[in-house]
Amino acid sequence: MQRRSVIAAATALPFSAPGLVSAQGFTPQNPECIAPAAPGGGFDITCRLTTRVLQETGISPVPIRTQNMPGGIGAVAINNINAQRRSDPNVIVAFSTGSWLNMAQGRFGRFGENDVRWIGAIGADYGVICVKRDSPFNNLQDLMNGFRQNVAGIPVGSSGAVGSQDWTKVALVARAAGQDPRRMRYVPFEGGGAAMAALLGGHIQVFPGDASEIRGQYEAREIKILAVLSPNRLPGVLADVPTAKEQGVNIEWPIVRGFYGPPQMPDAAYTWWVDAIRRLQAHPNWAEQRNAQGLFEFNMVGEEFSAFAKARTAEYRQLARDVGIVPAQ
The missing domain is CATH 3.40.190.10 (Periplasmic binding protein-like II)
Structure with a gap:
């Protein structure tokens, strides 16, 4: 198992009981995963692999369709979510470490790491x-x-x-x-x-x-x-x-792949999506599917993952300032 450090110490993630869907008071309706790129790339694979296994394992009671939304390596998708679907409980968006870098460098316009709800990671290179x-x-x-x-x-x-x-x-x-x-x-x-x-x-x-x-x-x-x-x-x-x-060189660079939701996604929906990713990570069929895509284990969800995403983006923003990619404040 790949261990995480500094911001995120490794934790054991329990397998959730099936009854949580109704207990949380939320069941997805026509859910959708936005891949912020054309078909065939990393974002597309993140959506299609995850949604397929969620359905095959019964973690999701309904199919989750993938919508490709290319443009600005994620800029179009985050603008769409914030402009039109700020409280939509049925949509998630694929991201990677590159998304954090783009946020840090201002390439997503006025939207940054605090303008989404970070759900969790499915793996990392x-x-x-x-x-x-x-x-x-x-x-x-x-x-x-x-x-x-x-x-x-x-x-x-x-x-x-x-x-x-x-x-x-x-x-x-x-x-x-x-x-x-x-x-x-x-x-x-x-x-x-x-x-x-x-x-x-x-x-x-x-x-x-x-x-x-x-x-x-x-x-x-x-x-x-x-x-x-x-x-x-x-x-x-x-x-x-x-x-x-x-x-002796304190450098890490995980290429994390995972999902975020709209900034005002209701808590019940957020909890459902977080638990779905947690259950996916714990499922015995998941590791083989993940490994086949060249991804290593990286299990982090919910508030822990949100803190990690925001901290990493802040680190990349400071680096961009240090080397003159973005203006110093």
């Missing part, structure tokens, strides 16, 4: 810092020493522009080395596949990616993973890769 197999960097301290010597002399590349999730992962490493992340030589690519090709081709030296996307190259011994950005070592093929914390 974790960031990794990778180099080519023949790289002179053998651990995270080697890379940090390289940054100290010449932060602009080590080409780094991944998907997304400056301020994106992948950029932020390595920016945290540069900052831990006492360097200004804005001075990094960062090359943006259209996706992780293009960035990995650039790493293997020697065009960049460092690739900050996700654990789920680099397993093939790691198993083929094409790359070294300097660190996983998780609270504990990951299971499976990456079990021998040390965490950043093991190497």
Whole structure:
């Protein structure tokens, strides 16, 4: 089991009794999961996987349909919820860690982490810092020493522009080395596949990616993973890769996937959705379904999760200010 740290200590989550649906006084009517992107992406999978298993296990007494609402990597969805469905008890919205980053950087307009009700997470991937197999960097301290010597002399590349999730992962490493992340030589690519090709081709030296996307190259011994950005070592093929914390660098980057509800969702509905996710996490069929999507266990719901989401967004906002992505206050 993946343990959580700092903001969220791991807890055992009980399996809820079926009678809670009626006891809470709420039963969903034509419920809907909004995926804030086109079909096929991470948000879409989050909705479709979760709603399917909720129905198959009987946790939800009715089908939950998925509505795709692309635009602004979640900006259209959060604006829709706040403008038109502020108290709707029958709608949830998929999010990821990238949503927190966008909130922190003001990319959702005037809406932020306090303009939704955070329901819970269904799982997480974790960031990794990778180099080519023949790289002179053998651990995270080697890379940090390289940054100290010449932060602009080590080409780094991944998907997304400056301020994106992948950029932020390595920016945290540069900052831990006492360097200004804005001075990094960062090359943006259209996706992780293009960035990995650039790493293997020697065009960049460092690739900050996700654990789920680099397993093939790691198993083929094409790359070294300097660190996983998780609270504990990951299971499976990456079990021998040390965490950043093991190497004295206090950095974690979980790519959390889960759901939020409208800001004025009634308490009875909020309790039902929170309990549904809790029961899903505890169901014996869930782990296999989650793992098949490259997600590791990350069990957190309700008020605990709300506090975690708000704290993480605040941390990302401060980082964005520190490196000049958003104006300092």
